[in-house]
Amino acid sequence: MTRRTASASAAPARPCVLLTGFDAFGGASLNPSWLAVQALAGEVLAGHTLVAVQLPTAFAGSLQALAGLLQQHKPALVICVGQAGGRSAMSLERIAINVNDARIADNTGEQPVDTPVVLNGPAAYFSTLPIKAMLQALQQAGIAAEVSQTAGTFVCNHVFYGLMHALAKQRGAGRTRGGFVHVPYLPEQGSPCMSLDEMVRGLKIAIECALTTPHDIAHGAGQIS
Numbered sequence: 001m002t003r004r005t006a007s008a009s010a011a012p013a014r015p016c017v018l019l020t021g022f023d024a025f026g027g028a029s030l031n032p033s034w035l036a037v038q039a040l041a042g043e044v045l046a047g048h049t050l051v052a053v054q055l056p057t058a059f060a061g062s063l064q065a066l067a068g069l070l071q072q073h074k075p076a077l078v079i080c081v082g083q084a085g086g087r088s089a090m091s092l093e094r095i096a097i098n099v100n101d102a103r104i105a106d107n108t109g110e111q112p113v114d115t116p117v118v119l120n121g122p123a124a125y126f127s128t129l130p131i132k133a134m135l136q137a138l139q140q141a142g143i144a145a146e147v148s149q150t151a152g153t154f155v156c157n158h159v160f161y162g163l164m165h166a167l168a169k170q171r172g173a174g175r176t177r178g179g180f181v182h183v184p185y186l187p188e189q190g191s192p193c194m195s196l197d198e199m200v201r202g203l204k205i206a207i208e209c210a211l212t213t214p215h216d217i218a219h220g221a222g223q224i225s
Helices: 033-038 061-072 131-140 154-170 196-212
Strands: 016-022 050-056 075-085 088-091 095-097 124-126 144-148 177-185 222-224
Touching: 016 061, 016 154, 016 196, 033 050, 033 075, 033 177, 033 196, 033 222, 050 061, 061 154, 075 196, 088 196, 095 154, 124 131, 124 154, 131 196, 144 222, 154 177, 177 196, 177 222
Parallel strands: 016 050, 016 075, 075 177, 088 144
Antiparallel strands: 088 177, 095 124, 124 222
16 A cells, blocks of 8 residues: 655635735834734635735845745735825835935934935836736725836835846746836825725735736836837
C-alpha cells in the first residue's frame, strides 16, 4: 500500500493578492489605508487569497519591506493603498514618478528634496491596473472614485514607483499587475472624508475588477523614459 505524503495530498495554495497600507504619520493616530486593507485580510476574491501588510511611512524602510513581501508571496496582483487628505473620492493612480520631494519628514525624520526613487531609473511608470474598468465598476456601485494623475512626491509615490520598477523586471505572461490607490480621510480625521465600510467595499470591487479584467486592458501601462 502506498503511503501518500502530506505535501502530495494537500490542496494547492491559492494565488494571492498583496495589499499594503501605511502606518500613521504626521502626528496622526491612525491611517485609513491600513485599516481598510487590514479589514480584507484573509478574504478570497476570484479564487485569490487577500494578504494585507502594513508598510512603514518611511522612504528607506518601505521599499525594503515591499521587496521582501514580493519575494515571499509572489502575488498575482499588488495594490498599495495610501491616505490622501483633501480628496473626497477613492483615487486610482495612473502615474508614478521618479522623484522624492517631501513637504514633511517621514516617520524616521527623513525629508528628501528632489532625489530619485531609483537612481538612473525611468522618469515614470504607468500603473498596470485596469484603472478605467475599475473606475467604472466603482462608480456603478455608487462609490466616489476618480482617476488621479499624481500620487504626490511623498512616501506613497515612492512606494508606487518602487513597486512598478520591481514588477517591470518580470517577464512572461504571468507578470504581476500592480498599482496604487489613495483613500480619503476617515470622518474622525476631518473633511472631505469616506467611511471605513465604504473604503473596504470599494477596495473589494476594485480588486475583483483587476483580477477579472484581461491583462491587455490597462490603459497606458508601461514606462516613460
